[in-house]
Amino acid sequence: MNTIQVKLGKRSHSILIKQGLLKKIPALLNAKNKGQKWLIISHYKLLELFGFTLMENLKKSGFKCEYITLPVGETAKSFIEYRRIVSQMVEMGCDRQTNILCLGGGDVGDVGGYAAATYKRGINYYQIPTTLLAMVDSALGGKTGINLSEGKNLIGHVYQPRGIFIDPDLLNSLPPEELNAGLSEILKYGIIRDQDFFHTLLEELDTIDSFNYTSAIIHCCRIKAKIISRDETELDLRRILNFGHTVAHALEAYLGYGRIRHGEAVAYGMLSAGWISKKLGLLKDSEFTLMSQAIHKLPLPKLPPMDTALLLPFIKMDKKNKHGNLNYILLKGLGNAVISKDVTEELILKSLKFLA
Amino acid sequence: MNTIQVKLGKRSHSILIKQGLLKKIPALLNAKNKGQKWLIISHYKLLELFGFTLMENLKKSGFKCEYITLPVGETAKSFIEYRRIVSQMVEMGCDRQTNILCLGGGDVGDVGGYAAATYKRGINYYQIPTTLLAMVDSALGGKTGINLSEGKNLIGHVYQPRGIFIDPDLLNSLPPEELNAGLSEILKYGIIRDQDFFHTLLEELDTIDSFNYTSAIIHCCRIKAKIISRDETELDLRRILNFGHTVAHALEAYLGYGRIRHGEAVAYGMLSAGWISKKLGLLKDSEFTLMSQAIHKLPLPKLPPMDTALLLPFIKMDKKNKHGNLNYILLKGLGNAVISKDVTEELILKSLKFLA
Numbered sequence: 001m002n003t004i005q006v007k008l009g010k011r012s013h014s015i016l017i018k019q020g021l022l023k024k025i026p027a028l029l030n031a032k033n034k035g036q037k038w039l040i041i042s043h044y045k046l047l048e049l050f051g052f053t054l055m056e057n058l059k060k061s062g063f064k065c066e067y068i069t070l071p072v073g074e075t076a077k078s079f080i081e082y083r084r085i086v087s088q089m090v091e092m093g094c095d096r097q098t099n100i101l102c103l104g105g106g107d108v109g110d111v112g113g114y115a116a117a118t119y120k121r122g123i124n125y126y127q128i129p130t131t132l133l134a135m136v137d138s139a140l141g142g143k144t145g146i147n148l149s150e151g152k153n154l155i156g157h158v159y160q161p162r163g164i165f166i167d168p169d170l171l172n173s174l175p176p177e178e179l180n181a182g183l184s185e186i187l188k189y190g191i192i193r194d195q196d197f198f199h200t201l202l203e204e205l206d207t208i209d210s211f212n213y214t215s216a217i218i219h220c221c222r223i224k225a226k227i228i229s230r231d232e233t234e235l236d237l238r239r240i241l242n243f244g245h246t247v248a249h250a251l252e253a254y255l256g257y258g259r260i261r262h263g264e265a266v267a268y269g270m271l272s273a274g275w276i277s278k279k280l281g282l283l284k285d286s287e288f289t290l291m292s293q294a295i296h297k298l299p300l301p302k303l304p305p306m307d308t309a310l311l312l313p314f315i316k317m318d319k320k321n322k323h324g325n326l327n328y329i330l331l332k333g334l335g336n337a338v339i340s341k342d343v344t345e346e347l348i349l350k351s352l353k354f355l356a
Numbered sequence: 357m358n359t360i361q362v363k364l365g366k367r368s369h370s371i372l373i374k375q376g377l378l379k380k381i382p383a384l385l386n387a388k389n390k391g392q393k394w395l396i397i398s399h400y401k402l403l404e405l406f407g408f409t410l411m412e413n414l415k416k417s418g419f420k421c422e423y424i425t426l427p428v429g430e431t432a433k434s435f436i437e438y439r440r441i442v443s444q445m446v447e448m449g450c451d452r453q454t455n456i457l458c459l460g461g462g463d464v465g466d467v468g469g470y471a472a473a474t475y476k477r478g479i480n481y482y483q484i485p486t487t488l489l490a491m492v493d494s495a496l497g498g499k500t501g502i503n504l505s506e507g508k509n510l511i512g513h514v515y516q517p518r519g520i521f522i523d524p525d526l527l528n529s530l531p532p533e534e535l536n537a538g539l540s541e542i543l544k545y546g547i548i549r550d551q552d553f554f555h556t557l558l559e560e561l562d563t564i565d566s567f568n569y570t571s572a573i574i575h576c577c578r579i580k581a582k583i584i585s586r587d588e589t590e591l592d593l594r595r596i597l598n599f600g601h602t603v604a605h606a607l608e609a610y611l612g613y614g615r616i617r618h619g620e621a622v623a624y625g626m627l628s629a630g631w632i633s634k635k636l637g638l639l640k641d642s643e644f645t646l647m648s649q650a651i652h653k654l655p656l657p658k659l660p661p662m663d664t665a666l667l668l669p670f671i672k673m674d675k676k677n678k679h680g681n682l683n684y685i686l687l688k689g690l691g692n693a694v695i696s697k698d699v700t701e702e703l704i705l706k707s708l709k710f711l712a
Contacts, residue, residue, distance in 0.1 A: 009365075083435065090506040118474070121501060121512040122589070145477060150446040156477040157513060233478070 002218050006140070007229040011160040015140065015221050019214060021167035022050060025101075025128070026061035028165070033063050036097035040067040041085065041112035042104050043076060046130055049173055051103050054128075066092055073258070076107040077147045079155075085115045099124045099162075105131035106138035106262070110156070113144030117159035127164045131174065132182025132213065133263055135166050136189070136220035141228045141238070152249065158233050166221070168214045180208070180299050181263030187294055188270060189220045192243045193227075195335030202290065205297035240337035243329040244269030247352070250314035251303075260301065267295050268303065272351040276343055277330040279350075287334045308352040315348060358574050362496070363585040367516040371496065371577050375570060377523035378406060378484070381457075382417035384521070385482075389419055392453035396423040397441065397468035398460050399432060402486055405529055407459050410484075422448055429614070432463040433503045435511075441471045455480045455518075461487035462494035462618070466512070469500030473515035483520045487530065488538025488569065489619055491522050492545070492576035497584045497594070508605065514589050522577070524570045536564070536655050537619030543650055544626060545576045548599045549583075551691030558646065561653040596693035599685040600625030603708070606670035607659075616657065623651050624659065628707040632699055633686040635706075643690045664708040671704060 002017040016028070029038075038058060042051045047069060058065040068088050070076040089098070102112030102125060109127050116125035129139035145156020171179060183205070190198030197219055204211055224241070231237040248269035251260055274291050277283035283291075315326070328343035358373040372384070385394075394414060398407045407423060414421040424444050426432040445454070458468030458481060465483050472481035485495035501512020527535060539561070546554030553575055560567055580597070587593040604625035607616055630647050633639035639647075671682070684699035 079439065086504065086511060087506060090504065090510060118511045118513055120510060121499065121514055143477065148442065148446065150443060154446060154476060155442060155474045157474055157515075158477055159513075 004218070004221050004225045005229075006160070006225045008160060008232055011142075011232075013161060013163050015164040015166065015225060017166040017168070017214070017218050017221060019167065019169045021165055022054060022128070022170065023057065025054060025165055026057045026063065028163075029058075029063070029126075030061060032099070032162075033061075034097070035064065036099060037092070037094055038063045038065045038099050038101060039089070039092070039094060040065065040101045040103055041070065041115065042067065042102070042108055043070045043072045045072060046104050046108070050130070050170065054101075054103065070104075070108060070111065074107055074147070077111045077145070077152075079146060079148060082111055082114065082146045085111065086119055089115070089119055094119065094123075096120050096123055099126065101126050101128055102139075102161075103128045103130060105129065105134045109134055109139050110143070110145050110153075113142070113159060113161065114146055114156060116161075117144050117157040122159065124162045127161045129164070129166060130170045132171055132179055132217075133185055135168070135171075135217050136182065137185045137224065137241075139164050139166075140221060140224045142232070152253070160232075166217060168217055171213055177261070177299075179213075181261035183208075183211075183298050184263040184267040184270070184295070186216050186220055187298070188241075188243055188266065189223045191270060191274075191291055191294075191331065191334060192240050192329075192337035193223050193335060194219075197223075198290075198294070198335055202294045202297075205294060208297075208299075236339070239327065239339055240329050243331075243337050244271075244273050246315055246326070246328065247272045247311075247348070250311045253314045254306065254311050255304070260303075264300055267298055267300055268355050271295055272348070272355055273328070273330060275351045275354050276328070276347050277332070279347060280330065280340070280342060282338070282340075283331045283333065287331075291331075291334060303356055306352070306356055308349055308356065311352055312345060312349065315345075360574070360577050360581045361585075362516070362581045364516060364588055367498075367588075369517060369519050371520040371522065371581060373522040373524070373570070373574050373577060375523065375525045377521055378410060378526065379413065381410060381484070381521055382413045382419065385414075385419070386417060388455070388518075389417075390453070391420065392455060393448070393450055394419045394421045394455050394457060395445070395448070395450060396421065396457045396459055397426065397471065398423065398458070398464055399426045399428045401428060402460050402464070406486070406526065410457075410459065426460075426464055426467065430463055430503070433467045433501070433508075435502060435504060438467055438470065438502045441467065442475055445471070445475055450475065450479075452476045452479055455482065457482050457484055458495075458517075459484045459486060461485065461490045465490055465495050466499070466501050466509075469498070469515060469517065470502055470512060472517075473500050473513040478515065480518045483517045485520070485522060486526045488527055488535055488573075489541055491524070491527075491573050492538065493541045493580065493597075495520055495522075496577060496580045498588070508609070516588075522573060524573055527569055533617070533655075535569075537617035539564075539567075539654050540619045540623035540626070540651070542572050542576055543654070544597075544599055544622065545579045547626060547630075547647055547650075547687065547690060548596050548685075548693035549579050549691060550575075553579075554646075554650065554691060558650045558653075561650060564653075564655075592695070595683065595695055596685050599687075599693050600627075600629050602671055602682070602684065603628045603667075603704070606667045609670045610662065610667050611660070620656055623654055623656055624711050627651055628704070628711055629684070629686060631707045631710050632684070632703050633688070635703060636686065636696070636698060638694070638696075639687045639689065643687070647687075647690060659712055662708070662712055664705055664712060667708055668701060668705065
């Protein structure tokens with residue numbers, strides 16, 4: 001078992017990573033079971049794949065366990081679904097001692113975590129990520145939230161889970177394109193924070209079929225745990241995790257949710273931010289070429305023809321905005337992300353043309 | 357100026373108390389103004405009384421200031437009003453640097469604070485309480501939240517303000533029954549935590565017309581600030597602030613919101629809890645008599661005839677429930693509240709009959 005600590009005083013918790021971990025969860029939570037309610041929040045496909053077995057195992061170990069079903073995909077994060085979750089929790093008689101287990105990808109983790117953050121002013125929850133993206137990114141760090149019709153993640157809270165259980169075996173049930181979408185976030189960690197890891201990945205991506213997910217997940221979780229421990233609420237360092245995300249969010253919003261996967265959008269976003277870093281003289285040509293090579297080893301969909309000017313409003317809407325100046329994450333060399341205020345709209349537009 | 361510190365590490369902040377403080381707010385916030393948006397959340401009556409003047413003064417001092425209006429009363433804390441606030445904030449272009457000023461009583465403070473807690477995962481806010489109840493209780497401690505149709509305060513978060521500005525002069529605009537409703541919360545601090553303060557109040561309440569609100573507010577804020585600094589999230593000590601509140605919430609829910617004021621319900625709730633403490637041998641007869649005398653000096657409405665058995669479901673719903681056992685706050689002597697698990701339904705029913 002790999003155990004990684006997230007050090008946050010009273011909000012400290014562990015990330016446990018091991019193939020086959022799902023079966024061990026009842027034993028691992030046993031000491032925390034004082035007869036309270038345990039609530040699995042997940043979507044119906046995942047419940048059939050893993051959730052109902054987990055629930056049976058918990059019940060056999062003496063846990064009072066119930067579940068709430070969400071729709072698949074981004075709809076799970078709507079205001080209406082959130083409202084339904086908390087209503088159902090009241091109906092079930094959930095109290096402040098109830099523990100939530102979020103079993104799913106980023107969507108489930110975000111809305112389930114937000115329900116935990118806000119139900120009766122906050123109850124305990126655990127993350128059990130089922131996608132590669134969630135295992136290396138969204139399940140870690142306590143960002144929870146929901147969408148409004150006006151935009152994604154407009155409502156939320158940073159609220160830490162009591163633990164994160166990562167079972168890389170769950171990835172076997174994912175379609176290959178879902179796995180690939182997660183690879184770009186893995187690559188991101190190398191690009192922004194760890195040059196050696198980047199070079200390892202550059203090599204390993206030549207043979208994606210034999211990619212060692214478990215070891216990559218452990219590596220990424222270590223990096224992210226350190227960053228969160230230093231800057232929980234994204235005042236400075238944590239921002240670098242948003243590398244490539246301003247353009248990624250704009251691409252997702254412009255193309256319409258569901259037309260491009262988050263990980264794919266991040267790949268293009270990283271290319272754009274890398275290109276800008278190069279133009280500003282922060283990233284060497286050779287480094288940008290290496291980064292580009294690595295990203296192009298990911299099986300990315302071709303972007304459809306876009307009117308790049310129409311992307312700009314989405315970029316301005318991005319919540320990393322500060323007093324109207326964009327805080328842009330750039331690279332000052334490979335493996336070293338920095339926060340810059342020098343990125344003009346013109347430069348972003350040019351970088352988007354470079355992508356298209 | 358009286359300055360009281362709430363010590364909570366990074367979430368530390370000050371409570372400033374002074375007659376005429378409202379006018380000084382622009383000067384006091386000046387160092388925090390970096391050109392971001394400042395948003396006054398209040399209801400229309402208070403905006404006319406104080407809010408628009410505050411906004412003008414802020415604007416004159418170079419603040420970018422806007423406002424959002426809420427309905428008067430508990431409706432302000434509905435899910436729908438909350439949804440409207442955050443939508444309006446998106447429309448106004450509020451970003452993570454936006455600061456909210458909650459100008460109002462508990463309702464405004466709760467929903468405004470909750471908007472701050474959840475908008476883009478949390479922004480800064482300040483409390484400017486306008487009722488006695490808010491000045492001594494609800495504006496302090498970071499409890500924020502909204503109601504669901506299923507019950508009060510079911511959704512919320514503990515999220516500290518960056519500062520609390522208390523101007524006792526604002527009380528002059530309140531109708532006397534509002535002021536009186538706040539007196540029971542003041543009395544509560546003496547009863548649960550400070551016997552000397554209780555005896556001072558017992559005397560002062562004989563001449564309510566000349567009651568020294570400023571000095572009582574300072575005293576209560578000192579007690580509450582100490583309690584919050586020791587137990588922010590109500591794991592133990594902070595619970596004693598709920599003295600009388602289980603029955604109070606049940607009375608409010610049973611009689612229907614608006615039929616009894618929160619402070620009035622708390623007065624009856626304290627009588628009930630005191631009576632139970634006496635029955636369990638924790639509170640001397642003479643102490644209960646003193647406490648009763650003090651409470652009856654408050655101008656309380658007579659309770660209508662009630663079917664006390666019908667109150668019980670509301671008491672069980674109370675969120676201070678733990679695995680089905682009620683955590684009841686009792687008195688082990690005047691000025692010394694404790695948490696008890698020994699309170700049976702039968703005893704509560706009997707105490708309710710004593711009230712009626």
